[in-house]
Amino acid sequence: MQKDSLLPTTRALAADPREEPPDPGPVISIRGLVKRYGGRAVVDGVDLEVRRGEVFALLGPNGAGKTTTVEVLAGVRRRDAGEVQVLGVDPAVGDRAWRDRVGVVAQTTGAGNALTVRETVDHFAAYHATPVPGGELLDLVGLGATARTRVDKLSGGQRRRLEVALGVQGRPELLFLDEPTTGLDPVARRQSWALVESLRAAGTTVLLTTHYLDEAAHLADRVGVITAGRLVEVAPPAELGGELRREATVRWTEDGVPREVRTYRPAAVLRDLLAAAPGELPDLTVTRPGLEDVYLRLVGVPEEAVR
Numbered sequence: 001m002q003k004d005s006l007l008p009t010t011r012a013l014a015a016d017p018r019e020e021p022p023d024p025g026p027v028i029s030i031r032g033l034v035k036r037y038g039g040r041a042v043v044d045g046v047d048l049e050v051r052r053g054e055v056f057a058l059l060g061p062n063g064a065g066k067t068t069t070v071e072v073l074a075g076v077r078r079r080d081a082g083e084v085q086v087l088g089v090d091p092a093v094g095d096r097a098w099r100d101r102v103g104v105v106a107q108t109t110g111a112g113n114a115l116t117v118r119e120t121v122d123h124f125a126a127y128h129a130t131p132v133p134g135g136e137l138l139d140l141v142g143l144g145a146t147a148r149t150r151v152d153k154l155s156g157g158q159r160r161r162l163e164v165a166l167g168v169q170g171r172p173e174l175l176f177l178d179e180p181t182t183g184l185d186p187v188a189r190r191q192s193w194a195l196v197e198s199l200r201a202a203g204t205t206v207l208l209t210t211h212y213l214d215e216a217a218h219l220a221d222r223v224g225v226i227t228a229g230r231l232v233e234v235a236p237p238a239e240l241g242g243e244l245r246r247e248a249t250v251r252w253t254e255d256g257v258p259r260e261v262r263t264y265r266p267a268a269v270l271r272d273l274l275a276a277a278p279g280e281l282p283d284l285t286v287t288r289p290g291l292e293d294v295y296l297r298l299v300g301v302p303e304e305a306v307r
């Protein structure tokens with residue numbers, strides 16, 4: 001998707017204007033959310049607020065509870081405890097009008113089979129008050145050239161794009177995107193990212209899940225790191241890790257033995273080392289953890305395991 005195509009795209013995706021002015025409160029509000037399977041809490045006391053117009057990424061490893069959280073928020077799964085409001089409504093009792101304001105792109109859907117791509121989007125258009133016109137919608141997700149292809153002949157990546165098209169077709173105020181780029185090639189992945197950027201420009205609030213750190217860092221205004229059903233940090237990507245990220249490691253070799261010191265004041269450590277050293281300090285380095293190191297520590301992977 002070209003940058004210069006973003007403007008018309010943005011207009012096409014702008015949420016359907018409602019009679020009511022938008023509620024200034026959070027679009028998603030979660031307190032103490034718990035979901036259990038067989039007595040095991042797979043979402044274990046999550047608190048979160050997502051603001052209107054932001055792109056929020058739930059980032060975590062396989063089985064962390066991302067999809068389950070989204071399913072509860074989208075009203076397709078019952079929770080065991082906690083308070084949840086999505087666009088001011090408890091999703092467990094969300095009616096058709098509420099559903100029309102929410103778009104969902106699940107990890108896998110059963111979208112179509114013998115129908116063509118265009119027939120599929122035309123069929124689902126009937127579910128929405130003001131759908132994005134079919135041709136425009138397919139161009140938006142890069143499926144313009146495959147409009148006449150049967151859905152069961154699409155590649156995995158094309159099918160994924162069709163699912164995204166169906167998710168944004170009703171110009172939702174809020175879009176849930178569960179792992180939008182899993183299985184996509186690098187070009188399709190970039191197209192998906194551009195689409196999320198267009199949605200943000202159109203004012204749509206997006207909650208996406210991903211286990212790709214670069215995706216969260218590229219797309220999200222804020223990232224929530226979730227592991228074992230718990231949200232362990234919520235921050236803009238650049239601030240993820242806070243204190244963890246400021247800690248430096250000074251390494252050098254002394255008498256043939258590797259040495260290291262962890263410190264928040266590496267200059268002071270270096271001054272002491274240099275004052276005490278008779279000559280050069282072999283293999284001297286000062287490093288701070290990168291985003292990936294911080295993420296791995298947040299989700300509980302010991303540093304030794306990834307060195």
Ligand SMILES: Nc1ncnc2c1ncn2[C@@H]1O[C@H](COP(=O)(O)OP(=O)(O)OP(=O)(O)O)[C@@H](O)[C@H]1O
Pocket residue numbers: 037042060061062063064065066067068069211
């Ligand atoms: N219907 C179900 N019945 C029983 N257990 C389930 C069910 N759905 C999910 N789980 C379990 O709940 C946990 C969280 O799953 P969930 O799909 O929410 O994780 P996730 O973070 O989305 O993972 P992934 O990145 O692999 O999609 C996992 O241990 C999973 O096996």
